[in-house]
Amino acid sequence: MSQQSTMPLQSTKPDAIPARVGVGLKPEHYDAILTERPDVGWFEVHAENYMGAGGPPHRYLTAIREQYPLSLHGVGLSIGAARPLDRDHLKRLKALNERYQPGLFSEHLAWSTHDSVFFSDLLPLPYDEESVRRVADHVDEVQDTVGRRMLLENPSTYVAFAESTIGEIEFLTEVATRTGCGLLLDVNNVHVSCTNQRWNAIDYLDRFPMQHVGEIHMAGYAPSKDDHGDPLLIDAHDRPADPVVVELYDHALSRCGPIPTLVEWDNDVPDWPTLFAEARRVESVLTRARRDEDAELAVAV
Amino acid sequence: MLNLQSLSEIQAEFAEALRNPAAAIPAGIVGPDGGPAPKRFSIYRNNVLVALGNSLAGAFPAVKRIVGEDFFKVMARTYVLESPPTSPVLMDYGKTFPAFIARFEPASSLPYLADVARIERQWRESYHAADAVPLPSTALAEVPEAELADVTFRLHPSLRLSKSSFPAVTIWRMNASDVPTSAVDFAIGEDALIVRPDAEVEVRVVPPGGTAFVEALASGESLGSAAALGQSSDERFDLGGNIAGLIGAGAFVEIRRGLEQVPQ
């Protein structure tokens, strides 16, 4: 590590995240990234991994933030909880936003804490008027406290609730409309949830409110079986995106145009060249979508 | 279907079923056919145990290497069910894991295991502690000899101590890195001094009496009275050796002389 990387960040305004492919930042790759300066559009970090007072994580992130735009992705705020948000955790998120000035800031449509126990998993919630109101109130509170717009991510789910009275897309649309928040479209989550809930993924994407989407996630899933021996997919983030998910991504881009896209690979993390190759593969789809859009614009002119 | 349960009630039931493997799966949890789906629900139970177990495995790699992957998994799951995290900041999770290991019956044949876990826990705290620039090795030489006994120190925020009546540092080192295994004298107790003066966490064996000495300095005792405490805790206590060792380790960030403070 160079001495200057321990200095506070010079820039005071967020660098916008370009409509390119970014990569989820893992400690295993800090050194490779700083020495090779790979041509990656941006990086995303899990906010909770940078909530210590000091030490190497902050040094590395500061050094990488000086070279690349950054997106901050929370995994522990429990926005879907019936109980009030953890004020201390909100303060930590606000402090990280101020320190690193990320171009995007996102969290999940899920809950993970109950009675102060943190489950470290993104748990599902029933979709009805009460939960819409609860989530919208929490998103308002996050945006007011942190002082910026957030993106809310569609979940991977394995079960449904008999109590649900509205669909997932109606739910997300309603929260975005009420709060002004954006949406994070995780295309792997779309495939996982649509398979698990027996919905049609193309139909899901065709009905998704693309005008609110500020970021896309791509990841790999693990195949499994449900109670009847039928296919059930697990949101595992432990391998490249499945070809079916890449096709869905292509379809999503045809509706929303080029959008910042993250390659998430959180378990069985590969070496940097493998992860970089996955980013290039996804970027080739994004580049094609951008060319198509440019061509359409040219025709329109 | 009538909506009888509030969101809070649904989540309370869901959470109880996650925490207690014997608890019934909430009635409203269904598959796409609207029927019960215990296998689907068990994915969440499994995810919780795997995620938190992996978090402990990442924080206690030497303990895992000593007991092996399968034993560690069982021990971690038992701990997770008994003491789940109370914060989403998982770098803080596992503070009580060493004490749990000390009373975890299946591990009782490895009496030093809890002390190795203590070193790993303190290592993690040191890694994430606030940064500070240690005093240079010449700093103490600038204090007039007559004032030496009265000076106090501000210790590095990353400094931690870990006591053991076993050779815990040697055992930790053999299992935390690929240093060759050698014969270990189990009669020798090793206390650890853990500090991160810059980017790297460093672990040292504390010399005799050194733990009482550093604890006294940390609580604000003067050099003179801390030395007396070190001496009374172990007659082999060597003041000069301890101070040189601490300065070399980067343990001090500030010397305070009386009311006036000497900037480094």
Ligand SMILES: [Fe+2]
């Ligand atoms: Fe995602």
